[in-house]
Amino acid sequence: MLSNRTATLFSGLTLSLLMLVSPAGLAETEKLKPEEDQGNTAREIVSKLEMLHYNKLKVSDEMSAGLWDEYIDSLDPTKSYFLASDINEFRQWRTELDDDLKAGNVDRGFEIYNRYRMRMSDRLNNILSQLDKGLPDFDFTKDESMALDREDSEWPQSISAADDLWRKRLKSSVLNLRLTEKTDEEIRDLLVRRYKGQLKRLGQQNSDDVFELYMNSLTKLYDPHSNYLSPRTLENFNMSMSLSLEGIGAVLQMEDEYTKVARLVAGGPADRTGKVKPNDKIVAVGQDKEGEMVDVVGWRLDDVVDLIRGSAGTYVRLETIPTGGDGSHRTITIKRSKVKLEDQAAKKATFEFSDGEKNYKIGVINLPTFYIDFEAYRRRDPNYKSTTRDVARLLDELKEEGVDGIILDLRNNGGGSLQEATMLTDLFIDQGPVVQIRHANEQISRHNRSRSRAMYRGPLMVLINRLSASASEIFAGAIQDYNRGLVVGNQSFGKGTVQTMAPLKEGQLKITQSKFYRVSGDSTQHAGVKPDIDMPQLIDSDEVGESAYDTALPWDRIHAVRHAKYFNLKDMIPDLVSKHEQRTAKDPDFIFLREQFQIQRERADRKAVSLNEKTRNTEREKLNEQLLVMENNRRAAKGLEPYESFEAMEEDESENTEPVGGPVEITLEDDPVLNEAGYIMADFLGLKGRKTRAPQVANF
Structure with a gap:
């Protein structure tokens, strides 16, 4: 029973001269265009939705406006790539997309995507240019913050406003990695690999990918469980529904730039570790017990799935950010197997x-x-x-x-x-x-x-x-x-x-x-x-x-x-x-569960995150101490030995993450x-x- 919230991803970073490139900055040969049959498929999808869907939503100007909103949001949910000028330019089509679809015309969907693709390409190239010179000299003693949810934010009105937004995003990425005790050189190398990978995958996008995204922005207006599946996606869907699926037994979805665990397949390898939970974010994947960890932030969902999936009996390691935690990472070793x-x-x-x-x-x-x-x-x-x-x-x-x-x-x-x-x-x-x-x-x-x-x-x-x-x-x-x-x-x-x-x-x-x-x-x-x-x-x-x-x-x-x-x-x-x-x-145990959920809820309600390193360390120490006190109170009430430190508690919880057989x-x-x-x-x-x-x- 699959039920996933889908959103597109990708992260990026600072902006400078490359953002002055005009919308025609990408060569015509680099722009994606609809295939000949996609217009007919679009008409077929519209017809079946109107005739067969439980929700009697008619293709109209109102639906067109909804499609426009959903498509823009699916491309750039954090309002980080498009400029306000792009959005204003596209807004003239807001009530015309329904007429296009009925005529089998998806050109405007591709035009919007190509602008997004160009903006993202410029961003990533600019970041890589900066990282070639080393990490930017950020001031982590400055008291500033970055919004965690930009759903209600405005689109950047100017190049300078976009520059500042991406400066904060890059600073946040660097700070998050510093807090995992990585060196500056390790951080730089990881970010270079991350953004080169995103740029490569951006270049691999084809017309099927764009069409599928555009059509699913339409189907989502009817309800979240109706989807258009391209031939490639259909193959993955059929594989995921098969009892012979070999992997970790988890349903994944995208949330902004992260791959997130939507749910676990009961009795599957991930479920049996007891360490992977719904809403955990996967930031890196490693093959075997000691293989290199590959950063997957900003990857396409199916590419992450391909990396995690493997033959029964082999091992995969997931580096995750556990939900409700302090933002620290945990590495979990999972032995792949068939979900029997x-x-x-x-x-x-x-x-x-x-x-x-x-x-x-x-x-x-x-x-x-x-x-x-x-x-x-x-x-x-x-x-x-x-x-x-x-x-x-x-x-x-x-x-x-x-x-x-x-x-x-x-x-x-x-x-x-x-x-x-x-x-x-x-x-x-x-x-x-x-x-x-x-x-x-x-x-x-x-x-x-x-x-x-x-x-x-x-x-x-x-x-x-x-x-x-x-x-x-x-x-x-x-x-x-x-x-x-x-x-x-x-x-x-x-x-x-x-x-x-x-x-x-x-x-x-x-x-x-x-x-x-x-x-x-x-x-x-x-x-x-x-x-x-x-x-x-x-x-x-x-x-x-x-x-x-x-x-x-x-x-x-x-x-x-x-x-x-x-x-x-x-x-x-x-x-x-x-x-x-x-x-x-x-x-x-119940006192602990209620306190644990309260902390999780408070952290989920945060509107912004500090970019001051001392503040972040203080927040982490406070949270870790709070979690340690909660756990030790629980243990004391049950007659168990308390942990001497938060690190000792974490080490104990990280042991034996491999599922046992039977x-x-x-x-x-x-x-x-x-x-x-x-x-x-x-x-x-x-x-x-x-x-x-x-x-x-x-x-x-």
């Missing part, structure tokens, strides 16, 4: 929990994704693997072990097969609807139903977080609407749309054609599933989730469908919440959320035995 179906398969464990009066045996089933071995299924292999078959087997085993209740852990489960989500729900409820699907023609399908009596009729909890998406939300929403079990954790991702692939003469169009609705009538789109009991937030919902996309389709509702109700959870939840809050208010076991160690979920389940079992239940369809 068995690594993503459901697994179980049992634990003992008490409500203070009685002990209960709780079964936990971890489900990383909704999977099915389609190849084995198609050849009618009676032993084909699937989510439902595996969970049914685990349920039988847990019932044999005499569990009192079951927690189904869907944290970080990005979805998968809709059929499996429906069939899995069938294991827990009697006959009834599971999900409603409204199509672009406004017809509503209710064919996805539970068709059998429930296999497991005991107490159930579903554990979700912000990375639980799509099929996970369908299952969790159905369990919640039926009052079949508790939903605990964080508000889920909110991806409630369905995409299909529409063939084109050149490439394909991934297009949103349907929308999911719960049996209650509520859409899972945008709002996701809200838990009955909240856990501490670990992922910033402003940065991750459907609501983070500007063009996400809105939440809405349709008519509910008749469905059963099981437990009378409404009367139980206040007592469960009260016990949960009392318990976690003094739990050292299935990842379910443990409570280092998983306070799962541990607390067990106590909530114990409380639920205790209350359930003392409270009167509502009339039920199933007997528990």
